[in-house]
Amino acid sequence: MCGIAGIIQSDRHTVSQAELQSMIDMLSHRGPDASGIKTCGTVGFAHSRLSIVDLAGGAQPMQSADGMLSITFNGEIYNHIELRAQLASRGYQFQTHSDTEVILYMYAEYGPDCVQQLNGQWAFAIHDERQQQVFLSRDRMGIRPLVYTQTPSRFIFASEIKALFTLPDVERKTDLTALNQLFTFWSPLPPRTFFANVFELPPAHSMIVKNGQLKIWQYWKLDYSPNEETRSLDDWAEELRALLIHATQLRLRADVNVGAYLSGGLDSSVTSAIIRNYTNAPLNTFSVVFNDKEYDESRYQQEMIQELGTEHQTVCCSYEDIGRVFPQVIQHTEKPVLRTAPAPMFLLSKLVHDNQFKVVMTGEGADEILGGYDLFKETKIRRFWSRQPDSKIRPLLLKRLYPYIKNLQAQSPAYLKAFFNIRPEDINSPFFSHLPRWELTSKLKTFFSNDVKQQMIDNDPLSDFSDQLPEQFSKWPSFCQAQFLETVNLMPGYILSSQGDRMAMGNSVEGRFPFLDYRVVEFAARIPIRFKMNGLNEKYLLKYALRDVIPESIRQRPKQPYRAPEAHSFIDTKKQAARFEYVDQLLSTNKLQENGLFNPTSVQRLVKKIEQGRAIGTRDNMALVGILSTQLLVEHMIDKQPIASGNNDPAIMKLLA
Known part of the structure; x- marks a missing residue:
C-alpha cells in the first residue's frame, strides 16, 4: 500500500517538483520504503511506496514502454496474474512483475472501462499523453482514499488531505454542511469532506481531468433487487464458502508475510480459519x-x-493508552470521530508493524453484506411492531437488541418503546432503519455554537442523503435498504476510513478484506433475507457455510461489535480531572470561543457531568469524543497549532511548519 499525489496545471505552467516533494513527504507513513516523482510539463505525479508485490521492480510513478502512459497507484490488484496473462495473449510485453504495470496496460487496452475487470482495492491516476487527460479511479467499496481540490490554476489530488495542505494556494476551512452531516451519519456524504472545497472521489467512481474540466461517473452499483432464485440453503452455503476461500487465497498474494487480525468474533475467525485450512501460508495473528x-x-x-x-x-489497551494516542489518531483520520474505536486499532497496527508485518487480513464487511448488525435486527423488529403498533407484546422483542449495552438493557419497556419509536410518518421513510440512530447522533448538535446553528438552519442532511439514493431503492426490501445504507455510508466513511485505512497506514500496514471482494458482495446482495437473518439469528448463512471450521462457541456467541472505552479515556472521574493537558486546553472556554464551533457553556456542563461520574449514556460519550476530535482537527489542520501532548507524529508535524 502506498501514498499518491499529483498536480495538474490548467494555466500552462510547469509543475513544481519541490511542491510534489512536499506533498509526498507528508505521506511517508503510507509508504516508507521508497518515493518517486515524475513530471511532464503541466502534469506531475508523486508516490511513496510500501513494497509488497515485486519488491525490486515495482517503483513508481511508472511509465508504459512507449512513454505515453504514467501511473501513480495506491492499492493491490489481486487478479493481476490472470490479467497479465490476458494482456500477454494480446501482445503486451511486461518489464516488471508488479500489478501496477498491469493497470497501465489494462488502461491501454480498455481505456477507463478497465476498472470493470479489476479485483482489488485501489486509488490511482493515469496520465494519458495522447488524450491529454488524467484518468483517476477509486475501488468499488471505498477501501482506499482519494481526495482532491481545485484552485483557479490547477487540480490537485492525494491519498490524504494533509498532503494537499502543504501547498500555499489550498484553503484551510471547515465545511459546516459536512460537519452537520457527520454529526448525523458519523461521516460526511461524499464528495464532501470536513474541509471546505476539499473533496473525495466517492467509492466506485472514476474521473477524467481534461482542459481544467472534471468528468465524474459511477462505474459499479450495488443492487438488492428481489430475485426469484429457488436454491437450497446448502446450495447458497456452498457458493458462499467457495467465494470466500478464493477471495482469501487471492489476498494472500504478496512478496511479504501476511498476518491476520483476530478479534474473537465470527468474521475474523472465519478469515483466519480459511487461511489455516485452505492455504499453505503461515498464520500469524494479532x-x-x-x-x-x-x-x-x-x-x-x-x-x-x-x-x-x-x-x-x-x-493491551487502557483508558490512558486511548487518551495518549488520540491526537495522533485524529491527525490520521482527518475528520472528527464520535467514538474512540479507531485508537485501539492504531495501537494494534503498530503491534503489527513492530513485528515486521506489512499486510494483515481482516473481517471487515461481513456484517454489512451478510446481515450481522443489531441494527438489522432492530429494523426487523420495528417493522414487525409497526404492523400492530398497539401491541404490548411485540415491543418486548426490543429487549433482544444490543445486549452488550448495559444501560439500554436496564431501561423499562416504556423507555425502549419511546427510544425505538415508530411514528406514522416514518413507516414509508427510505431511512426507516436508521432514524433512531441518526436522531440520537443529531442530538449532539445541541453543543454547536449559536452561530454554527444559524448557518446550518437551512441545511437538511437527510434531504442531502435522499438525493443520492438509487432510483430502485424504494423497491428493495426494508432489510436490504438498511444494508445499503450501512454499506455506502458508515462502512466507507467510518469503518474502512477512520477505523481502517487511516489507522493501519498510520503505521505503514495494509489491510485486506476477503468479505469485500466484489464477487462476494454481489453474491451476498442476492442471498434471500431469511438466510442472512434466520429469525433474529444474524449471519445465518455464514455460520452454516463455515460450520466445520469454526467452533460452536464462536458461531453461537452473542454478537458484540468492536467498541472501546470513551469519556473515561480523557477524564478521570476518580480524580475529577482531565488525564491529559491537551484535553484541558481544547475544552477550555477560551479555546472553544476562539474556534467558534461549540457552545462553551454547554461543553463545560458536559465536562462537569463526566467528572462527577454522571455521564453514562451513549449521547454524552459521543458528544465528548466528537467535540474533542473536532477541536483537535481545527487546531492541527486549520490553525496549524501543535497540541501540548508530546505525542505529535513527526511526519505530520511538518504540516504545522
Missing part, C-alpha cells in the same frame, strides 16, 4: 485486549488461537 472487561473479548480470542494453533501477539 489482537487487541482491554483492561476494561466490558470491551474485552480475549476469552474468545484465546479459544480461536488454540483451535487454529496460530503464532499470536496481543496489545
Whole structure:
C-alpha cells in the first residue's frame, strides 16, 4: 500500500517538483520504503511506496514502454496474474512483475472501462499523453482514499488531505454542511469532506481531468433487487464458502508475510480459519485486549488461537493508552470521530508493524453484506411492531437488541418503546432503519455554537442523503435498504476510513478484506433475507457455510461489535480531572470561543457531568469524543497549532511548519 499525489496545471505552467516533494513527504507513513516523482510539463505525479508485490521492480510513478502512459497507484490488484496473462495473449510485453504495470496496460487496452475487470482495492491516476487527460479511479467499496481540490490554476489530488495542505494556494476551512452531516451519519456524504472545497472521489467512481474540466461517473452499483432464485440453503452455503476461500487465497498474494487480525468474533475467525485450512501460508495473528472487561473479548480470542494453533501477539489497551494516542489518531483520520474505536486499532497496527508485518487480513464487511448488525435486527423488529403498533407484546422483542449495552438493557419497556419509536410518518421513510440512530447522533448538535446553528438552519442532511439514493431503492426490501445504507455510508466513511485505512497506514500496514471482494458482495446482495437473518439469528448463512471450521462457541456467541472505552479515556472521574493537558486546553472556554464551533457553556456542563461520574449514556460519550476530535482537527489542520501532548507524529508535524 502506498501514498499518491499529483498536480495538474490548467494555466500552462510547469509543475513544481519541490511542491510534489512536499506533498509526498507528508505521506511517508503510507509508504516508507521508497518515493518517486515524475513530471511532464503541466502534469506531475508523486508516490511513496510500501513494497509488497515485486519488491525490486515495482517503483513508481511508472511509465508504459512507449512513454505515453504514467501511473501513480495506491492499492493491490489481486487478479493481476490472470490479467497479465490476458494482456500477454494480446501482445503486451511486461518489464516488471508488479500489478501496477498491469493497470497501465489494462488502461491501454480498455481505456477507463478497465476498472470493470479489476479485483482489488485501489486509488490511482493515469496520465494519458495522447488524450491529454488524467484518468483517476477509486475501488468499488471505498477501501482506499482519494481526495482532491481545485484552485483557479490547477487540480490537485492525494491519498490524504494533509498532503494537499502543504501547498500555499489550498484553503484551510471547515465545511459546516459536512460537519452537520457527520454529526448525523458519523461521516460526511461524499464528495464532501470536513474541509471546505476539499473533496473525495466517492467509492466506485472514476474521473477524467481534461482542459481544467472534471468528468465524474459511477462505474459499479450495488443492487438488492428481489430475485426469484429457488436454491437450497446448502446450495447458497456452498457458493458462499467457495467465494470466500478464493477471495482469501487471492489476498494472500504478496512478496511479504501476511498476518491476520483476530478479534474473537465470527468474521475474523472465519478469515483466519480459511487461511489455516485452505492455504499453505503461515498464520500469524494479532489482537487487541482491554483492561476494561466490558470491551474485552480475549476469552474468545484465546479459544480461536488454540483451535487454529496460530503464532499470536496481543496489545493491551487502557483508558490512558486511548487518551495518549488520540491526537495522533485524529491527525490520521482527518475528520472528527464520535467514538474512540479507531485508537485501539492504531495501537494494534503498530503491534503489527513492530513485528515486521506489512499486510494483515481482516473481517471487515461481513456484517454489512451478510446481515450481522443489531441494527438489522432492530429494523426487523420495528417493522414487525409497526404492523400492530398497539401491541404490548411485540415491543418486548426490543429487549433482544444490543445486549452488550448495559444501560439500554436496564431501561423499562416504556423507555425502549419511546427510544425505538415508530411514528406514522416514518413507516414509508427510505431511512426507516436508521432514524433512531441518526436522531440520537443529531442530538449532539445541541453543543454547536449559536452561530454554527444559524448557518446550518437551512441545511437538511437527510434531504442531502435522499438525493443520492438509487432510483430502485424504494423497491428493495426494508432489510436490504438498511444494508445499503450501512454499506455506502458508515462502512466507507467510518469503518474502512477512520477505523481502517487511516489507522493501519498510520503505521505503514495494509489491510485486506476477503468479505469485500466484489464477487462476494454481489453474491451476498442476492442471498434471500431469511438466510442472512434466520429469525433474529444474524449471519445465518455464514455460520452454516463455515460450520466445520469454526467452533460452536464462536458461531453461537452473542454478537458484540468492536467498541472501546470513551469519556473515561480523557477524564478521570476518580480524580475529577482531565488525564491529559491537551484535553484541558481544547475544552477550555477560551479555546472553544476562539474556534467558534461549540457552545462553551454547554461543553463545560458536559465536562462537569463526566467528572462527577454522571455521564453514562451513549449521547454524552459521543458528544465528548466528537467535540474533542473536532477541536483537535481545527487546531492541527486549520490553525496549524501543535497540541501540548508530546505525542505529535513527526511526519505530520511538518504540516504545522
